[in-house]
Every structure is written in C-alpha cells, then in structure tokens.
Amino acid sequence: xxxxxxxxxxxxxxxxxxxxxxxxxxxxxxxxxxxxxxxxxxxxxxxxxxxxxxxxxxxxxxxxxxxxxxxxxxxxxxxxxxxxxxxxxxxxxxxxxxxxxxxxxxxxxxxxxxxxxxxxxxxxxxxxxxxxxxxxxxxxxxxxxxxxxxxxxxxxxxxxxxxxxxxxxxxxxxxxxxxxxxxxxxxxxxxxxxxxxxxxxxxxxxxxxxxxxxxxxxxxxxxxxxxxxxxxxxxxxxxxxxxxxxxxxxxxxxxxxxxxxxxxxxxxxxxxxxxxxxxxxxxxxxxxxxxxxxxxxxxxxxxxxxxxxxxxxxxxxxxxxxxxxxxxxxxxxxxxxxxxxxxxxxxxxxxxxxxxxxxxxxxxxxxxxxxxxxxxxxxxxxxxxxxxxxxxxxxxxxxxxxxxxxxxxxxxxxxxxxxxxxxxxx
Amino acid sequence: xxxxxxxxxxxxxxxxxxxxxxxxxxxxxxxxxxxxxxxxxxxxxxxxxxxxxxxxxxxxxxxxxxxxxxxxxxxxxxxxxxxxxxxxxxxxxxxxxxxxxxxxxxxxxxxxxxxxxxxxxxxxxxxxxxxxxxxxxxxxxxxxxxxxxxxxxxxxxxxxxxxxxxxxxxxxxxxxxxxxxxxxxxxxxxxxxxxxxxxxxxxxxxxxxxxxxxxxxxxxxxxxxxxxxxxxxxxxxxxxxxxxxxxxxxxxxxxxxxxxxxxxxxxxxxxxxxxxxxxxxxxxxxxxxxxxxxxxxxxxxxxxxxxxxxxxxxxxxxxxxxxxxxxxxxxxxxxxxxxxxxxxxxxxxxxxxxxxxxxxx
Numbered sequence: 161x162x163x164x165x166x167x168x169x170x171x172x173x174x175x176x177x178x179x180x181x182x183x184x185x186x187x188x189x190x191x192x193x194x195x196x197x198x199x200x201x202x203x204x205x206x207x208x209x210x211x212x213x214x215x216x217x218x219x220x221x222x223x224x225x226x227x228x229x230x231x232x233x234x235x236x237x238x239x240x241x242x243x244x245x246x247x248x249x250x251x252x253x254x255x256x257x258x259x260x261x262x263x264x265x266x267x268x269x270x271x272x273x274x275x276x277x278x279x280x281x282x283x284x285x286x287x288x289x290x291x292x293x294x295x296x297x298x299x300x301x302x303x304x305x306x307x308x309x310x311x312x313x314x315x316x317x318x319x320x321x322x323x324x325x326x327x328x329x330x331x332x333x334x335x336x337x338x339x340x341x342x343x344x345x346x347x348x349x350x351x352x353x354x355x356x357x358x359x360x361x362x363x364x365x366x367x368x369x370x371x372x373x374x375x376x377x378x379x380x381x382x383x384x385x386x387x388x389x390x391x392x393x394x395x396x397x398x399x400x401x402x403x404x405x406x407x408x409x410x411x412x413x414x415x416x417x418x419x420x421x422x423x424x425x426x427x428x429x430x431x432x433x434x435x436x437x438x439x440x441x442x443x444x445x446x447x448x449x450x451x452x453x454x455x456x457x458x459x460x461x462x463x464x465x466x467x468x469x470x471x472x473x474x475x476x477x478x479x480x481x482x483x484x485x486x487x488x489x490x491x492x493x494x495x496x497x498x499x500x501x502x503x504x505x506x507x508x509x510x511x512x513x514x515x516x517x518x519x520x521x522x523x524x525x526x527x528x529x530x531x532x533x534x535x536x537x538x539x540x541x542x543x544x545x546x547x548x549x550x551x552x553x554x555x556x557x558x559x560x561x562x563x564x565x566x567x568x569x570x571x572x573x574x575x576x577x578x579x580x581x582x583x584x585x586x
Numbered sequence: 587x588x589x590x591x592x593x594x595x596x597x598x599x600x601x602x603x604x605x606x607x608x609x610x611x612x613x614x615x616x617x618x619x620x621x622x623x624x625x626x627x628x629x630x631x632x633x634x635x636x637x638x639x640x641x642x643x644x645x646x647x648x649x650x651x652x653x654x655x656x657x658x659x660x661x662x663x664x665x666x667x668x669x670x671x672x673x674x675x676x677x678x679x680x681x682x683x684x685x686x687x688x689x690x691x692x693x694x695x696x697x698x699x700x701x702x703x704x705x706x707x708x709x710x711x712x713x714x715x716x717x718x719x720x721x722x723x724x725x726x727x728x729x730x731x732x733x734x735x736x737x738x739x740x741x742x743x744x745x746x747x748x749x750x751x752x753x754x755x756x757x758x759x760x761x762x763x764x765x766x767x768x769x770x771x772x773x774x775x776x777x778x779x780x781x782x783x784x785x786x787x788x789x790x791x792x793x794x795x796x797x798x799x800x801x802x803x804x805x806x807x808x809x810x811x812x813x814x815x816x817x818x819x820x821x822x823x824x825x826x827x828x829x830x831x832x833x834x835x836x837x838x839x840x841x842x843x844x845x846x847x848x849x850x851x852x853x854x855x856x857x858x859x860x861x862x863x864x865x866x867x868x869x870x871x872x873x874x875x876x877x878x879x880x881x882x883x884x885x886x887x888x889x890x891x892x893x894x895x896x897x898x899x900x901x902x903x904x905x906x907x908x909x910x911x912x913x914x915x916x917x918x919x920x921x922x923x924x925x926x927x928x929x930x931x932x933x934x935x936x937x938x939x940x941x942x943x944x945x946x947x
Contacts (some may be wrong), residue, residue, distance in 0.1 A: 179878040180732050182869070183739030186701050188648035188731055197654035202652075205721070212720035212729065213877040218844035221836060222724035229597045237722060251724055259602040262673040263682075266660035268607055268840035269671075273660075282653040286673050289715060289766055296650075296722060307847075314602060331672065334612045335618035335632050335640060337680075344604050352600035363925035375858035380675060382856040383769045384865045419900055425860055448859045452901070455621045474765045476802035476830050478932070479865055504715060518800055518834075 172207030172245075176214055181405035192283065201281045201297055204245035211241065225252060225300060227307040231360040234303055250299035251281070254306060254513030255292040255318030257358075261286065261331050271313060274291070279306035289384075290368065291328030292318035316355070322518075323361035327351050329371035330378035338450065340375030340391025340463040341491040346500075347371050348475065353501055363508065364515035364524070375447040381471070381482070386521050387504070388468045388482045389491075393460035398441040403456035405434045422448045464490040467500070470522030480522040483530075487544040503537070510536040605927035609682040611640040627748040629689060630705035633917050635639050639831065640682040644740070645702040646713045646745055649677035650721065650731055656685040658699055667691040676713040676756070686782035707746030709819035711741045711891075716759040717766045725833055726761035727776045727841040728875050734759050736879040737774075740888060744861065752898035752907070755891070756854075762841070763829045769854030773866050774883055776875070779845045781805070781825040782838040789818050800834045802826075850886055852916075853905025864905045867913075870922050886922075893919045912946050 180189045189206070196203035208219055219584025225236035227292030235253040242249035259268065272293065276282055288294045298306055307317065318326035327350055330336070330345030351358065351371060357367075373391040381388030408416055408431070416431050425446055428439035436449075436457065450457045467489060471482035486503070490496045507521065514536070515524045525533045534541055562569035605613070622632040630642040651659075663671045663681060666688040672680045679702070683691055696702050708711040714737060717723065719730035737757070744751060759774045760767035767773060789797070795819060798806050805824035808816050818838075829840035850873070854866030869890065873882045876931035897919060898907035908916050917924040930938040 174774055177732065180735050183735070184703070184742040185738035185745075186646065186648050186703070187735055188650040189735070191648060191652045192650070195654060207733075209720050209729070213732070214844075216728070216877060218720055218723070218726050218841070220720075220722060220724045226592060235722070237724060238705055251722070257601050259604045259607040262675075263604065263607045263609070263612070264671055264673075265607045266663045266669040266671070268602065269660050277653045283650060283655060284656060285650050286647070286656075286677065286679075287649075287675075289717065289768065291675070293914070308595045311597065311599060311789050316599035316601070328675065330675075333617040333619070334608055335619065335642070337595050337621055337632070339617075339619075340630045342617065349599045355598045356602045377857045378675065380768065382857045382858065383854075383865075384856065423860055440780050444858075446859050446862070447857075448901070451859065455592055460836055473768055474763070475828065475833075476800065479769070480792055481865070510650060516799070517796065570915060583837075 168499070172203060172210070174206050175211045177206055177210045179554050183338060195282055199281055199297075201247040201251065202283065204248045205251070205281070205283075205297070208239060208241055208245050211244075221249075221473050225303060227304060227317065229359075230307075232323050232361065234307075235320060236303075242376050248297075251296075251298075252298050252299065252303050254280075254295040254303065254310070255320060255326065256295060256310065257286065257316050257318050257330075257351060258291065258293045258327050260289060260327070260329055261334055261344040261345075262291075262328075262410070263334060272315070275306065275313065275315075281310060287328075290318070290325050290501070291370075292326045317359065318359045319366075321361040322363045322365045323359070323367070324354050324357040324363070325366050325368045327357070327369045327371070327511035328379055330373050332371075332373040334506055335456070336373060338376065338391075338447065338459060340393055341373060341389075341460055341465050343371040343373045343379075343391070345387075346389070346491060346497065349506075350501070354504070363512055364517060364519045367508070368519065375445055376451065382468070383471045383479060384473070385471055385482070386469065386470060387507075389465050389500075390468065390481050391459075392445045392464065392466050392488065394462040394464070394488060394555055395460045397438055397443065397450070397460050398458040399436050399438065400456050400458075404436045404453065407456050408434045416453075420452050423448050450548055464488050464492075467503070470520075470525050472520045472522050476518075477526060480520075480526070482522070484542075484545045485539070487542060503539075506537040593928055597621055602696060605850075607670070609640065611684050612670075612682070613660040615636060615640070624708055624748070626708055627710065629693075629708060629939075631934075632729060635870045637685070639684075640787065641689055642697065643683065643689060643704055644674070645679045645681065645696045645700070645704050646706055646777075647673075647677050647679050647702055648731075649713075649716075650737070655702050661690065662695045662699060665695065665721070674713075674856075676706070676712050676715050686899070703746050703864055705746035705748065708745075709751045709753050710748040710921075711744040711755045711757065711852075713745075713753070714738060714757040714759055715767060715770075717761045719761040722763060724836065725764065725841075725844045726828070727778065727843075728761050729877060730759045730761045730767070732878060733774065733883065736881075736889065737884055737887065740884040741891075744891070751891075751895055753901050753903045755894075755904060756889070762832075763827070764833065769856055769863075769866055771852070771854065772860060772887055773851040773854060774887075775849055775851060776840065777847050777849050777871065778827040778829055778840050780841045780842065781820045781822050782829070783842075785819065785837040785839050787837060789837050790815075791836060794818060797831050797835045800830050802828065802830060806831055807945060822914070843875075846873065846875050848875055848880070848883055850883070850890070851910055852890070853903075855903050855905050861906050861909070864909075867908075868928055869916070869920075871925075871927060889920055889922075914946050 219240040285294035291443035329343040329347040368385040370379040370385035428442040467486040468482035469485040498574040714734040716730035758767035758770040831838040832840040851866040851868040919936040
C-alpha cells in the first residue's frame with residue numbers, strides 16, 4: 161500500500177464481506193471496517209478475508225513464535241498474500257488468561273483495550289472456544305512488546321500445544337443458586353497452582369479443565385474438556401413443600417407430572433397430595449426437576465463435585481465423553497484442593513510417562529483400558545465409573561490365571577510370562 | 587534504553603484476581619443466592635437469601651470486537667452496571683445491574699449504542715459458538731464468524747424471544763473437520779471429500795514420523811523416492827478425509843474449494859440433565875460452501891427448527907426429541923433424505939444399529 165502526501169490510499173475490495181453488514185444480527189464486519197479506518201492492518205485483514213470469500217480459500221500459514229520464558233500462548237500466523245497486504249504479513253494472536261468466570265470490571269477491560277490498541281490491531285475476541293481472551297493482530301516485534309506490557313500489568317499468557325490449557329468455568333457461587341462448589345475460586349487456584357504446566361508444554365498433548373457448579377454444565381465441560389469437575393451433593397435434596405404447593409397451584413398437577421415427574425431419568429420423584437417425594441438414594445443429581453421448580457427444590461446441603469476424565473472433540477479417534485473418575489469430592493478447604501491437585505499430578509505423571517505423542521488422556525485410557533489406568537494412578541475401581549460391567553467373557557483374572565496342582569500355581573512350560581526379546585537371549 | 591538493558595516483566599502471573607472484577611452485589615452475596623427469575627427475554631434477576639437482587643441483561647455480541655466497541659460496552663456498564671459485566675461461554679455479554687430502574691435504559695443503550703440484541707435466555711436460540719475460520723485459522727475450509735452472522739440474521743427472532751421453542755437450542759459452527767466448534771443441538775461442520783493432496787513443495791518441511799503417527803487409520807506411510815529422498819503416500823481406501831495430517835503438516839492439503847461441503851449434525855448435548863450428555867449425529871450432508879451468506883445452511887437449519895418447534899415436548903432438547911420420535915420420523919417430517927452415508931461404519935457401528943424389533947410403521 162502506498163502511503164504519504166499526494167498518494168491516494170489504496171482501496172481494498174471488500175464487496176463480498178460487505179454483504180455481512182446488513183441484517184438484524186450485529187456485524188463484526190461493520191465493526192472492523194470502522195476500526196480499519198485508523199488501523200491499516202485491519203483494513204488489509206478485511207481485504208484478505210474478502211479474497212478468501214471469493215476463492216473459498218484460506219491464506220494464513222501457521223508458524224511458531226514464543227515469548228521469553230514461555231513455550232506457548234502465541235498463535236503465530238503469516239499471510240500468503242503479504243505482497244498485497246503487507247501490514248498483515250505477520251499477524252499473530254496472543255492468548256490471555258481471563259479472570260475466572262469471565263466477570264470483568266470496566267477498569268480491567270479498558271486497560272486491556274489500551275494495551276492492545278497500542279501494540280496490536282485492536283481486535284479482541286471475548287472469548288475463544290477454550291476460554292482465553294484472544295488478542296488478534298501483531299507482528300513479531302509487537303508480540304514481544306505487547307507481552308511485556310501485558311505482564312507488567314499483571315496479565316499472563318494462556319496455554320497452547322501439549323500443555324495445560326487455559327481453564328474456564330461457569331459463574332458459580334458468584335451469581336447462581338445451583339452451584340455446588342466455588343467454581344471461580346477453584347479455577348483460579350488450579351490455574352495458579354499449575355501455571356508452569358500451562359506455560360511450558362510437557363504433556364503428550366493438551367489437557368483441559370472445565371468447571372461447572374452443577375449438572376447443567378454451563379461450561380460445557382463434559383465433552384469439551386479432559387477433566388470436567390461438575391458440582392453435586394450427597395444426601396437429600398432440599399424441598400420446600402410450601403413452594404411445591406404454590407407451584408402446583410399455579411401450573412396445575414398435570415403440568416408437574418408431564419414436565420417434572422415423567423422426565424426424571426431414574427423415576428425417583430413423585431407428586432402426592434401436592435407434595436414432592438424424592439427417593440434420594442436413586443437420584444442421580446441431573447438437575448432437571450430443580451431447574452423447573454427452582455424455588456421449591458434445591459441441591460442438598462452436603463455439596464461437592466464429581467470428577468470426570470477423558471472428554472475431547474473429534475481428532476483422532478472420534479469424540480469422547482468424559483467418564484466418572486471420582487464420584488464425590490468435597491471442595492471447600494485447602495486440604496480438599498490439595499487432594500484434587502495430588503490426583504491431577506498422579507494422572508499427569510502416569511499419562512506423561514506412558515502416553516504417546518499427540519495422545520489425549522481419553523485416548524490413552526481407550527488404549528490401555530480403564531482398569532490399567534486406575535492401577536497406574538492408584539485409584540480403586542468403583543461401580544459408579546461404568547454404565548454396566550463387561551459383557552465379554554474373556555477376562556484375564558490375575559489371581560486365577562495360573563493352573564494349580566496341589567494348591568500351588570504351576571506354569572505350564574509352554575506358557576511364558578514375557579515375550580522373548582531376541583533369539584540370543586534364550 | 588536498549589532492549590537488553592530493559593528488565594523483563596514478571597512471568598507466570600497466573601489468572602487475574604477475580605475478586606477485583608466481581609460486581610459488588612456478587613461480592614456481598616457470594617454463595618448466598620436463593621433463586622432467580624426470568625423477567626422477560628434476556629433479563630434475569632437473581633435473589634439472595636439476604637433479599638438483595640442482581641439484575642442481568644444478556645446481549646448477543648459478535649465475539650470479535652474492536653477495542654472501540656469494547657470501550658462503548660464499558661461506557662454502558664459504567665453508566666448502569668456499577669462498572670461490572672460478564673461474558674458467557676457463548677459470547678453473550680451479561681450486563682450486571684444493582685438497580686431495577688436501570689434495566690430499561692440499559693437495554694435501550696445496548697440496542698441503540700451497540701446495535702446488539704437483548705435475549706438468549708431460556709428456551710431461545712442463543713449465540714452460536716464458532717471457530718476462527720478465514721479470519722485467523724491456518725486450516726479452515728470455510729469461514730465461521732461470517733456464516734454465524736448470516737445464520738443469526740435468519741434466527742434473530744428466536745434469540746430475542748424465549749418461549750417459542752420447546753427447549754434451548756445450542757448451535758455451533760466449525761471451519762474444518764477437526765470440528766473445534768464442539769457438540770451442539772445443531773452443529774454446522776465442514777466435510778472434505780478426498781484424501782490429502784501433497785503440495786508441490788513436498789513434505790520435507792514436516793517431521794515425517796509425526797505425520798505418519800497422527801493418522802488415526804494408519805493410511806499414511808513413508809515412501810522412498812528414486813533419488814533416495816523420502817516422501818509420504820496415502821492409502822486411499824484407508825483414508826477417511828479427516829485432515830488430522832493437515833494440522834501436523836501443512837503440505838498434506840486436505841481442503842478443496844471445488845469439493846468441500848457443509849453438513850448439519852443434530853442432538854449433541856453436554857449437560858447431564860435428564861437423558862445425560864449425548865453426541866450429535868449426521869442429519870443433512872452435501873450443502874454447498876456458499877459464501878458470503880450460506881443461504882442453503884440457513885434454510886436447512888430453519889426447516890429442522892420448524893419441525894422441532896411443532897413436534898417436541900417442552901424441555902425436550904433436540905437429541906432427546908429425535909430419540910423419542912425416532913430417526914424415521916425425523917427424516918419423514920423434515921423431508922431430508924436418509925442415505926447410506928448416514929449409517930455408521932466404524933468398529934463400534936453395531937451399537938448404532940437398531941438391535942430390537944422396535945419399528946415405527
């Protein structure tokens with residue numbers, strides 16, 4: 161692009177992306193066009209995007225760029241069309257750890273805007289799919305300068321690559337009556353406890369935590385994280401029968417039967433004489449009845465969380481849901497937190513030692529089996545971990561594997577305990 | 587001052603202090619919330635056991651925001667929200683208000699000064715979560731932010747109302763077959779249709795063992811060229827066009843502007859409510875990658891939504907509804923064709939067959 165006196169500013173063709181300005185939903189193109197008036201790189205970004213829209217082709221290449229002391233956090237891109245769009249020849253994203261629960265003061269947000277306006281293209285995404293603040297648009301030099309400025313102001317880079325990724329959580333006890341543990345505090349605690357693992361990739365592949373205060377799972381933890389921590393409770397749920405009667409009065413008993421009673425997955429709730437009766441031993445804490453009648457029904461008082469493991473999106477073995485690892489853990493005291501972080505470290509040690517390159521912990525468990533995994537991390541099997549016992553009769557019972565003669569196990573000479581490594585060693 | 591003389595800023599700061607960012611009413615009532623009510627679409631009130639109230643006005647945002655726009659958002663939060671706001675996992679902005687009298691002026695400011703709609707609560711279509719697309723990803727076959735904007739224009743009325751649908755409908759959009767968009771009631775994903783084609787510059791820029799190892803179906807193997815150099819070959823019958831190798835090695839080009847298409851997946855759910863979490867299933871395939879507004883995708887999504895709206899029971903999420911009425915009825919009601927490509931062919935495919943005599947006649 162030509163700059164300077166007497167030269168006309170080059171106009172980039174944005175005719176296709178301009179078609180995304182109209183319509184009732186707010187347009188990011190309109191917003192970026194305005195920003196492009198004072199940021200040439202944004203104008204050129206829209207130019208390149210328009211080219212993509214025209215060719216149905218992408219023009220970003222990935223590369224690696226690290227800030228001193230960090231092994232991740234910068235998503236580096238360079239443009240294949242830098243001749244036409246020189247100001248986005250290097251156009252990187254910096255991932256930043258947000259305040260847990262994504263609650264901000266305007267002071268915090270304005271500070272972030274000022275830093276990014278100074279060093280970058282001034283585009284911020286709130287937030288990326290993992291939960292990071294994404295700052296879009298710097299070249300190599302500005303990346304270093306922006307990172308120093310951000311860290312001087314107390315911010316920190318998010319995770320990328322084979323590392324702990326930036327954590328995210330629901331709003332929890334800050335604004336929700338359903339929350340069964342302090343999601344925001346624990347998210348901050350885990351982030352800060354494991355900050356080195358977040359910044360320096362040392363795992364076989366990525367590891368994500370997401371924390372939800374109840375089974376409604378507002379952080380989408382079940383399938384979007386390796387280790388969901390989901391709030392639950394022990395013992396009876398709280399029932400306010402006066403509020404139940406009020407709800408039945410307002411909505412009618414047919415409504416309650418159709419929308420609450422018949423929807424219970426374990427058939428453990430009944431409506432009798434305008435009162436709710438719950439078989440608490442059979443309640444799986446799914447939250448549906450509480451969601452519908454949330455003034456009358458509430459989670460029980462002895463609260464904590466269920467820890468699950470192994471969720472991920474498609475690559476490579478297909479989607480996996482997380483599965484139960486610890487049915488219940490209290491998360492109130494420092495000692496409770498320590499129990500959790502100890503368990504996490506045992507998992508990372510075992511997976512780190514035995515996992516293959518690019519193997520998520522769920523894929524690792526699929527490969528070696530849940531039973532072997534539990535042995536590896538020192539956790540007892542629990543029937544809550546499975547839907548049902550195995551249906552295959554072919555099982556290696558360790559205690560029963562050797563044939564016995566006169567009560568003593570005797571190995572048939574034809575059976576070897578280990579594979580022979582080479583002919584020479586026989 | 588030279589670069590070397592400058593002291594490095596502190597490292598490993600960790601997460602910002604959440605306590606400094608919480609709304610004062612949140613601080614006061616932390617862990618003491620009693621119940622909440624929906625006052626109207628997009629407006630919630632949370633009531634503490636102390637009787638104190640916090641009002642929330644939820645607005646749909648574009649996720650990708652200029653710093654100028656964020657400053658305007660902050661202006662509104664300073665005026666009505668005691669300077670505090672939050673974001674949801676679906677890129678909605680939640681303006682947090684201590685005073686009920688500020689709700690109306692706040693909504694007016696959001697609509698007029700930001701051009702953002704208020705809604706996305708209850709049984710609505712909330713903001714679509716999506717990936718980077720052509721704005722900043724190195725692998726995309728389509729855009730995401732653009733297709734989401736076009737789609738939300740079509741679904742706008744279901745964002746600003748919250749009782750015209752049986753349950754909430756979560757939508758995601760992904761720009762390649764890695765599907766970073768995640769599980770959703772309705773997911774729009776890109777589909778590749780042939781094995782990766784090696785770019786002319788060759789595979790020498792990549793770590794070959796890693797490319798071989800990342801293939802989930804062991805379709806990639808090294809091949810010795812006549813000159814002695816090593817290249818990679820792909821076994822076409824094994825390759826399932828996932829593009830895992832493309833992420834590992836940019837020269838394994840899986841995308842094709844001529845042949846890539848979009849497909850629609852149904853019934854993903856991550857909450858453990860009622861039936862528990864579920865994966866989404868293929869519903870519609872072969873939609874054109876038709877930038878800039880992808881009208882065929884919008885039409886298909888609306889067709890599914892209309893049938894769902896009229897046929898599902900209250901509180902029944904998309905997947906639970908299809909589970910109850912059966913896929914036969916789904917295809918009959920929507921008019922989308924059921925084809926051999928809808929039948930799973932993976933190792934565990936038998937788990938997806940109808941292994942009973944239950945049929946709908």
